[in-house]
Amino acid sequence: xxAILLAGFGGQGILFAGKQLVLAGMKKDKQVSWLPSYGPxxxxxxxxxxxNIDDEPIGSPLVTTPDILxxxxxxxxxxxxxxxxxxxTIVIDSSLIDVETSRNDVTACYIPATKMAxxxxxxxxxxVIILGYLMKKTGLYDFDYFMECIKAxxxxxxxxxxxxxxxxxxxxxxxxx
Amino acid sequence: xxxxxxxxGNEAIAEAAIRSGCKLFFGYPITPQTELxxxxxxxxxxxxxxxLQAESEIAAINMVLGAASTGARVITSSSSPGIxxxxxxxxxxxxxxxxxxxVNVQRGGPGLGGIQPAQSDYNQATKALGHGDGHAIVLAxxxxxxxxxxxxxxxxxxxIYRMPCMILADGALGQMMEPVDFEAKPAREIPEKDWACCxxxxxxxxxxxxxxxxxxxxxxxxxxxxxxxxxxxxxxEVKYEEYLTEDADIVLVSYGITARIAKTAVRNARKKGIKxxxxxxxxxxPFPSKQLNxxxxxxxxxxxxxxxxxxxxxxxxxxIDCKKKVYHYGRTGxxxxxxxxxxxxxxxxxxxxx
Amino acid sequence: MIVFDKPHALTDTPFHYCPGxxxxxxxxxxxxxxxxxxxxxxxxGIAPVGCSVFAYNYFNCDMIEAPHGRAPAxxxxxxxxxxxxxxxxxxxxxxxxxIGTAETVHVGARGENLTIIFVxxxxxxxxxxxxxxxxxxxxVSTTSPYGRIKEIQGNPIRVCEMxxxxxxxxxxxxxxxxxxxxxxxxxxxxxxxxEMQQQKKGLSIIEVLSTCPTNWGLSPEKSLEWLxxxxxxxxxxxxxxxxxxxxxx
Numbered sequence: 172x173x174a175i176l177l178a179g180f181g182g183q184g185i186l187f188a189g190k191q192l193v194l195a196g197m198k199k200d201k202q203v204s205w206l207p208s209y210g211p212x213x214x215x216x217x218x219x220x221x222x223n224i225d226d227e228p229i230g231s232p233l234v235t236t237p238d239i240l241x242x243x244x245x246x247x248x249x250x251x252x253x254x255x256x257x258x259x260t261i262v263i264d265s266s267l268i269d270v271e272t273s274r275n276d277v278t279a280c281y282i283p284a285t286k287m288a289x290x291x292x293x294x295x296x297x298x299v300i301i302l303g304y305l306m307k308k309t310g311l312y313d314f315d316y317f318m319e320c321i322k323a324x325x326x327x328x329x330x331x332x333x334x335x336x337x338x339x340x341x342x343x344x345x346x347x348x
Numbered sequence: 349x350x351x352x353x354x355x356x357g358n359e360a361i362a363e364a365a366i367r368s369g370c371k372l373f374f375g376y377p378i379t380p381q382t383e384l385x386x387x388x389x390x391x392x393x394x395x396x397x398x399x400l401q402a403e404s405e406i407a408a409i410n411m412v413l414g415a416a417s418t419g420a421r422v423i424t425s426s427s428s429p430g431i432x433x434x435x436x437x438x439x440x441x442x443x444x445x446x447x448x449x450x451v452n453v454q455r456g457g458p459g460l461g462g463i464q465p466a467q468s469d470y471n472q473a474t475k476a477l478g479h480g481d482g483h484a485i486v487l488a489x490x491x492x493x494x495x496x497x498x499x500x501x502x503x504x505x506x507x508i509y510r511m512p513c514m515i516l517a518d519g520a521l522g523q524m525m526e527p528v529d530f531e532a533k534p535a536r537e538i539p540e541k542d543w544a545c546c547x548x549x550x551x552x553x554x555x556x557x558x559x560x561x562x563x564x565x566x567x568x569x570x571x572x573x574x575x576x577x578x579x580x581x582x583x584x585e586v587k588y589e590e591y592l593t594e595d596a597d598i599v600l601v602s603y604g605i606t607a608r609i610a611k612t613a614v615r616n617a618r619k620k621g622i623k624x625x626x627x628x629x630x631x632x633x634p635f636p637s638k639q640l641n642x643x644x645x646x647x648x649x650x651x652x653x654x655x656x657x658x659x660x661x662x663x664x665x666x667x668i669d670c671k672k673k674v675y676h677y678g679r680t681g682x683x684x685x686x687x688x689x690x691x692x693x694x695x696x697x698x699x700x701x702x
Numbered sequence: 703m704i705v706f707d708k709p710h711a712l713t714d715t716p717f718h719y720c721p722g723x724x725x726x727x728x729x730x731x732x733x734x735x736x737x738x739x740x741x742x743x744x745x746x747g748i749a750p751v752g753c754s755v756f757a758y759n760y761f762n763c764d765m766i767e768a769p770h771g772r773a774p775a776x777x778x779x780x781x782x783x784x785x786x787x788x789x790x791x792x793x794x795x796x797x798x799x800x801i802g803t804a805e806t807v808h809v810g811a812r813g814e815n816l817t818i819i820f821v822x823x824x825x826x827x828x829x830x831x832x833x834x835x836x837x838x839x840x841x842v843s844t845t846s847p848y849g850r851i852k853e854i855q856g857n858p859i860r861v862c863e864m865x866x867x868x869x870x871x872x873x874x875x876x877x878x879x880x881x882x883x884x885x886x887x888x889x890x891x892x893x894x895x896x897e898m899q900q901q902k903k904g905l906s907i908i909e910v911l912s913t914c915p916t917n918w919g920l921s922p923e924k925s926l927e928w929l930x931x932x933x934x935x936x937x938x939x940x941x942x943x944x945x946x947x948x949x950x951x
Contacts, residue, residue: 190525193525197352197527203527204524204525205354205525205526206523206524210379210380210463210464230610230611230612230687232608233684235688372783374779398782402808403804403807406772406775406805407805410768410775411776413775413776414768414776414781416779417779417780418779418783418787422783440768440769546746546787547745547764547784547787549743554763556759558766560767
């Protein structure tokens with residue numbers, strides 16, 4: 172089972188990234204849940220989202236002890252790193268977070284996702300780059316399978332988005348730290 | 349099996365309502381139920397229905413009263429402070445024997461409170477949705493999937509028993525996405541609405557939808573008849589789920605989203621060898637008293653787990669005739685309890701030999 | 703030859719109104735209009751809270767009793783559920799212009815195809831003569847025992863003038879039922895309101911200046927004089943809005 176917490180600023184695509192993880196799980200007939208932070212927070216402030224992927228029915232949709240934390244800004248890392256399960260994984264956007272995690276009982280992964288996205292010309296897809304990196308680091312889903320899911324996630328009216336997402340995902344997967 | 353969709357609870361309520369033949373939605377924006385109104389605004393015009401944003405919660409519930417009077421299936425939704433505003437209209441709807449569905453996606457209170465999930469309107473929903481001797485049916489789904497079946501059931505129950513039915517959800521259930529399959533539920537037989545005000549067509553005497561009875565003898569008679577229906581409801585429509593209660597020393601009683609968290613705690617406690625079970629009322633009104641009472645002959649004690657300060661505790665005590673002790677564990681103000689906290693409470697009770 | 707008969711749209715239930723009260727006349731006018739338009743079969747009326755709370759017993763069409771002030775919202779629900787129905791509300795001044803002000807304004811803003819019969823007698827009758835939103839300055843009531851004082855109780859509301867500023871209002875007219883001539887004019891206005899609804903022009907509201915001999919403490923005849931001398935001065939009769947005419951007052 173995986174309890175995943177994704178956190179960052181509003182506008183970074185935190186909720187979208189969480190939804191992709193859930194959709195991929197649903198297609199595999201896993202039990203899944205997605206719970207966003209909501210209210211005034213989502214209008215420009217911090218934003219986070221709880222994702223559960225499991226074989227058993229899901230109890231709390233709220234992830235309090237994540238196996239995986241994806242931190243896309245510093246306040247999120249500082250707020251949530253202490254809650255990650257021992258032996259868990261923290262994925263950090265190192266282009267926006269200038270510190271390392273203080274935890275030494277977890278696997279810490281650093282990727283300058285926002286910088287990579289900006290340089291590649293799709294500044295809004297740092298979230299997808301991180302997902303690609305996450306697949307490589309954790310094997311949460313088979314990469315080819317998740318690639319298919321990401322491609323399918325683009326709205327029919329905008330098929331070019333699917334291609335861009337695929338590119339970003341691949342970039343994250345190929346990143347060598 | 350139909351197609352599995354990934355949907356927010358709020359959206360699933362709206363979709364299930366439309367699929368149940370509901371043609372009218374009247375509402376007013378409030379967090380955390382707004383997606384429901386937005387979904388209705390988008391879908392109703394495409395699917396032969398109407399979604400109207402009223403000037404207030406008060407106006408919205410009275411539009412529901414008017415639409416329900418014509419015999420149409422109608423729904424409104426709000427969150428805690430908005431339900432307080434609707435309370436006048438709900439009382440009139442109860443007093444006028446009108447079927448409709450009212451959704452409360454609860455948030456923390458009292459007052460403006462907060463916007464995070466809560467179950468602190470339990471007492472309001474089950475005891476006093478409005479002034480006077482009366483009730484609404486209260487259903488508490490615990491997943492987006494269960495929403496899909498219970499919303500249809502809510503419309504059926506409302507029509508069959510001629511009374512409003514509340515879907516009592518909370519901010520977490522409303523905001524979370526889960527897979528949902530809108531498999532058609534078996535249709536129930538709905539009595540003809542010969543009481544409806546839709547023009548007498550020269551074929552009958554005029555119908556009157558009314559809650560005013562100036563003669564106390566008459567009003568008493570009307571209320572007594574309504575309580576006969578509540579009795580039938582309790583005999584025939586009580587819904588609940590039991591999990592590992594058969595040999596349980598401690599029975600957790602929990603509903604809605606909290607029941608899922610309690611279930612995780614039960615599983616974890618079992619792994620530690622503590623004999624715990626879960627009883628989940630799905631109908632909060634009528635309350636599954638008889639079933640709980642039977643459990644009280646086997647269990648050593650009960651633990652209510654809610655996102656409030658213990659509003660269901662008295663209902664459990666009454667249900668079990670105070671045969672056993674009833675503990676409470678709750679978080680309030682918008683806080684969601686964790687399985688670990690609940691397990692700690694179970695261990696505390698268990699350590700004290702229940 | 704029958705020269706005078708009860709309209710079909712009225713039931714045989716005797717009115718409970720006080721002697722000299724003009725609710726009876728107004729009920730009859732509404733019923734005559736329903737008869738003349740032949741719409742009783744497809745009409746739903748909404749009764750208010752106030753003296754005319756029992757209106758549901760008096761009209762032969764389907765009737766709904768609304769919470770205090772909420773008749774326009776209830777009527778909206780009826781009409782939106784079934785747009786082919788003819789729908790009217792029958793409301794007093796406290797119901798429409800105090801507790802139900804928001805509903806009144808927004809039913810007009812939405813331009814619902816409804817007809818509101820608004821009975822203004824400048825007092826709360828049912829509860830025993832308290833100050834209404836339309837009670838005149840200086841007028842004595844049980845809750846303005848020294849006369850309504852502007853600085854304390856504020857000013858009376860002119861409903862027709864107020865709602866005629868709303869784009870969804872198709873027709874607004876103030877009439878009175880103090881004399882034969884005005885009674886005939888009142889019926890014409892009510893009929894026009896119902897017709898505007900049938901033509902889906904928007905909201906029609908007919909304000910009827912009415913008396914309350916019991917709570918005014920006057921004889922029926924003196925009440926009519928008081929209405930003419932005081933109420934008409936503050937609430938002038940006339941058409942305030944008519945979207946079918948270019949020129950309005």
